[in-house]
Amino acid sequence: MTYQESHFFIWIAAAYLLGSVPTGLLLGKLYGIDVRRQGSGNIGATNLYRTVGRKVGVMTLVGDCLKGIAPVLLARQFGLSGEQIAWIGLAAFCGHVFSIFLKFKGGKGVATALGVFLALSPLAVLVALILFVLLMLKWRYVSLGSVCAAAVMPLAVALLSGGRTLTLVTFLIGLIVIVRHLENIRRLLAGTENKFKA
Template identity: 75%
Template sequence: MGTDQIACWAMIVAAYLLGSIPTGLLLGKLCGVDVRREGSGNIGATNLYRTVGRWVGVMTLAGDCLKGAVPVLLASRYCSPPECAAWVGLAAFSGHVFSLFLKFRGGKGVATALGVFLVLSPLAVVCALALFVGLMLVWRYVSLGSIMAAALMPLAVVFLGGGRDLFWVTLIISLVVIVKHHENIRRLVAGTENRFKA
């Protein structure tokens, strides 16, 4: 194994460990709340926003996003081959969704995926965000916007000329995000999903 491969694997491990840090859980506990026992029980920004407060929700979103963006940015600059950055992104996302510190449980991964793709494919993010915002304005369901934006991402990456590794990483992340929203999908179908209130 060459030096470049060792560096890439080291970044993958580091990205997973960084992604595993449960931002929302830690911020909630600083406010005296265990978000796993409040609202939807999810440790992501939406549940923090609803149960702890607007600014804590925003801080959770920013923290989870940075967990994805920072390791990918470092890998893009310092690791070779270029494809390494995509797998580093998958590792950071996996850490958030399957956290080492939460017995391999975690959030749904939307914010961390956003951070990953802001570095790997920002134009695809613009397309997905446009769809997300449009759906939010019409129906006010964060989950619906997240699911549809995730579904769009692999198509956007292909259309914008992303490479093979980026496509597969995007497809894996998108499928995991959608599967992690299975309870939201059930509530959307039943008409009992909570709408977002600013």
Template identity: 70%
Template sequence: MNNNLLWILGAYLLGSIPTGLLLGKLYGIDVRKEGSGNIGATNLYRTVGRKVGIMTLVGDCLKGLLPVILAWKLGLLEPMQAWIGLAAFCGHVFSVFLLFKGGKGVATALGVFLALSPLAVLGALAVFILLVAIWRYISLGSIVAAAVMPLIIWFRPHSIELLIATALISAIVIIKHHTNINRLIAGTESKFKA
């Protein structure tokens, strides 16, 4: 098998590990049946507690960060790093271990972009923090940060592959938040409580 395909498959499988579901089970709950039903950090934070929410956030972030960092360390160029990051992200969102279901991908995307473009992360993170501080909606901050990330990448010198991967990740994150968008419009979305 082609080495590039092995990298992509390995990144996808790593991304597919359902961190939040596994951590929830350690605490005796199936997080898919609690709160929003999502396996991501926000739902773990709300249903199991701050510590487990943070552990989930870190674990999901590492799934995106580690394969891209390893690829970089081994000399793979940015275009291949971008596809590896996209594969890890898709593993989280469409996990082979959960019948191609999964989380919304925000933390895994964060890990991918921390490796690929940390300065772009700073811009998107500033948008996220500002929106959450003003309106207290994690989902709103996530959606808008995802939407601005391709714009930030566009204005920095990067490969076309990174721009394409960024646009795909952004679109998937926004689509996966469709129920949150409906609740935001209806005024029924849960606000974040620190």
């Protein structure tokens, strides 16, 4: 393994470990609550919002988002290539979804993916965010907005940012987000999914 390869591997490992930090679980425990046993059982911002409160839900959203944006911006600052940075973003995302601290379980990845793409392709995020907001205003389902935003992101990135590696990484992240929402999709089809209440 060359020095450059080992250096890149260290970045991947560090991004994964940062992504693995279970922000929602830690914040919930500060309030004496294990969110894995509350509400949907998910450690993400929506479940924290519903079970612990608005403040903690927002804190979880910000914390999970920072896990995605920080390693990407740092890697860019240190002069890594665009392709390397895209893989580092994927590593941070995978850390959240498959956390080593939670026996390779984790959240659904929406907020961490948001952080990754705010750094990698902000214009594509704007497109997905507009879609998310429109769907939320119409039907009030966070899961529906998240799934549709994940589905549109690869196309938005391909058109607005370009690059095969970034498009591939975006496709993989979007696919994982959708797969992590399969139970929500089943509830949406059955009409039993919980609507978001501000």
